[in-house]
Amino acid sequence: MSELRTLYPQIEPYETGMLDVGDGHRVYYERVGTRGALPAVFLHGGPGAGCLPAQRQLFDPARHDVLLFDQRGCGRSTPHANLDANTTWHLVADIERLRELAGVERWLVFGGSWGSTLSLAYAQTHPDRVSGLILRGLFTADRTALDWYYRFGASEIYPDKWERFLDPVRAANPDDLIGAYRKLLTGDDAAAAIAAAKAWSTWEAGTITLLPTPELMESFTEDDYATAFARIENHFFFHDCWLEPDQLLRDAHRLSGIPGMIIQGRYDIACPVRQAWELHQRWRGSDLRIVEGSSHAFNDPGILHELVEATDRFADPG
Structure with missing residues (x-):
């Protein structure tokens, strides 16, 4: 491996807001980077974790225009810890509302852990709205994955x-x-x-x-x-997760034509590498990077290196 990449310098949002998504929920969002640059959306893990300031720094602010948001009930979104009207498909609809708010036709979708699950659900539902996928610590949310943990x-x-x-x-x-x-x-x-x-x-x-x-x-x-x-x-x-058995793997064909990178720690105990391997086998054209000596967290040095390399690659595909 070349010298490990690290986070971009800390940046502050150029826009923040609360979006009323219905059902009594208001979702906090923020936009960072350069308005009008490569559009991207960041989907955090959990479910229920919320976004961290360091996650803004995975993207080159000069070349990306990134929207990050706290999913229903967590982080700065309200009402806190509320479970009503809080399902995978409510969140998929929220991502579409946020895309329309951002005024972009398509965007790069970046999701880690549960965020990778949500990324797949969104991309398989709205493939024409996704310019690329970056998935970290893949979690397919199937029964085998839940039983393992x-x-x-x-x-x-x-x-x-x-x-x-x-x-x-x-x-x-x-x-x-x-x-x-x-x-x-x-x-x-x-x-x-x-x-x-x-x-x-x-x-x-x-x-x-x-x-x-x-x-x-x-x-x-x-x-x-x-x-x-x-x-x-x-x-x-x-x-x-309101998914049919093996739905995300079964419907991997819907990702055809979407470029994507799957970044997976070899020793990821929360989300074993099997899930990433199976998706890679079904998603033609995907690029799987198994990071030796790494686990699950996005700021594990080996994982972080690959994530920053991935966001740079999408910003400059040539």
């Missing part, structure tokens, strides 16, 4: 952290941990709900990097963040 698989690699994840729901059905957590996260016992939210978020924060990251753990377990993250993510996973 919430039933058996990741638990074998992190047995100590898995035991702590089980603590709030030990008395419940071990075959339906997502359902058991849902009862706590949506129940009337506020103390039990916040304890469950922090346990859910701690499991994720502890398994998405190769080495423990105290700063990440602290941010994931802050009360407001953990509440939105756990409630929304659990809500989506309880409903299989």
